[in-house]
């Protein structure tokens with residue numbers, strides 16, 4: 001896989017750009033370059049009338065005749081837009097030798113820079129690139145963004161540009177300034193500009209300038225969901241975009257972390273269970289330290305922060321220190337694993353209730369109300385239970401749960417490498433061992449687990465293309481004892 005391109009926006013004002021070619025493609029490029037203020041030199045034996053006109057008006061310089069390497073003298077950038085591949089190749093070679101960035105139109109391998117598809121709203125520009133591999137797709141995306149991006153964004157960008165100096169002076173601390181600008185972007189100032197109400201925008205600005213200039217730290221406790229970035233909430237995404245610091249657990253997927261603000265400092269605060277990890281006390285200290293320094297701290301936790309996430313303890317610590325906080329819920333593993341394995345956690349015919357239980361150590365296992373857990377027509381979602389499956393099986397059966405009760409162990413739920421292992425309570429630990437089930441895995445036990453085979457695939461590969469094991473399982477007479485590999 002080749003490296004991704006590094007995106008930049010070039011200031012071409014007054015800088016020489018050589019455009020080789022005199023046809024319609026060159027004309028389009030010349031227009032864009034002139035708009036950017038470049039000093040454009042067109043080299044070609046002949047020019048289309050529009051280019052010839054621009055030369056006559058003195059807006060372009062012309063180098064007549066076949067390509068000559070001397071045309072590159074003084075150029076910062078070159079675009080080869082002729083219909084002769086050999087000429088384009090010669091331009092690319094010469095440019096490369098002189099370390100001048102070159103774009104050969106419609107010939108990605110010869111380019112050292114590419115021109116993205118663009119969406120513009122005043123000074124705000126969104127550039128889209130497919131690294132030259134799928135220009136049509138980039139154009140399609142541009143069309144979508146054109147319809148989705150508010151036309152008033154350009155006005156807002158200009159207005160904020162005019163306020164920049166005043167904001168810098170009033171709020172010298174970057175973190176605090178960012179918070180105030182956030183309120184302008186998301187609050188009444190932007191609304192007013194959208195309606196063309198400039199007086200309203202100015203009033204909102206005056207109110208913003210009246211705010212306290214000292215950085216105001218806070219902590220946002222965010223549920224990252226079980227792994228699939230599509231399961232992060234919009235509020236969670238917004239918090240990640242505002243973060244100065246992100247403190248995250250090991251369970252948070254890389255895809256979700258990649259959504260954080262680029263400049264945010266990311267700190268992993270917990271490692272694999274049983275190995276070295278940051279203590280809960282140290283996590284509290286880190287949250288408090290960073291918030292006290294005026295930072296917006298996002299505490300990112302797998303699933304939901306309040307479901308076996310120790311979010312409650314962290315909030316108590318913050319309350320104790322008077323640190324402002326918010327909580328953004330997330331999709332907990334039980335809900336996601338059920339959905340992604342085709343298991344409804346409740347069902348009119350099979351389960352009237354669902355219990356979320358944790359069983360990660362002997363202490364927690366001993367304090368559980370096994371008689372209540374063993375009742376029929378309810379679903380148990382057992383978190384962190386991979387280690388104690390034999391105890392779970394023995395206690396449930398001893399308290400009356402039928403050995404034939406189906407289970408599903410969902411490993412890496414909602415992630416690309418999700419696996420679902422099915423069986424009955426009687427053979428729970430043996431099935432887990434045989435299939436080498438690893439953490440993170442969630443146990444769903446109850447009649448509903450028997451529905452796991454009634455999976456519906458939308459947009460995924462057909463079942464027989466997924467894995468021979470899965471196809472065999474689905475046609476097996478006793479599917480509840482087979483293993484499903486669901487990863488595509």
Ligand SMILES: C[S@@+](CC[C@H](N)C(=O)[O-])C[C@H]1O[C@@H](n2cnc3c(N)ncnc32)[C@H](O)[C@@H]1O
Nearest residue numbers: 226303304309332333383384412413440441442
């Ligand atoms: C410390 S608990 C955190 C639970 C989390 N706060 C939530 O709401 O999902 C960790 C346990 O959650 C379960 N878990 C979390 N993510 C999972 C996933 N993607 N697939 C399966 N189980 C998961 C596993 O049982 C794991 O041992």
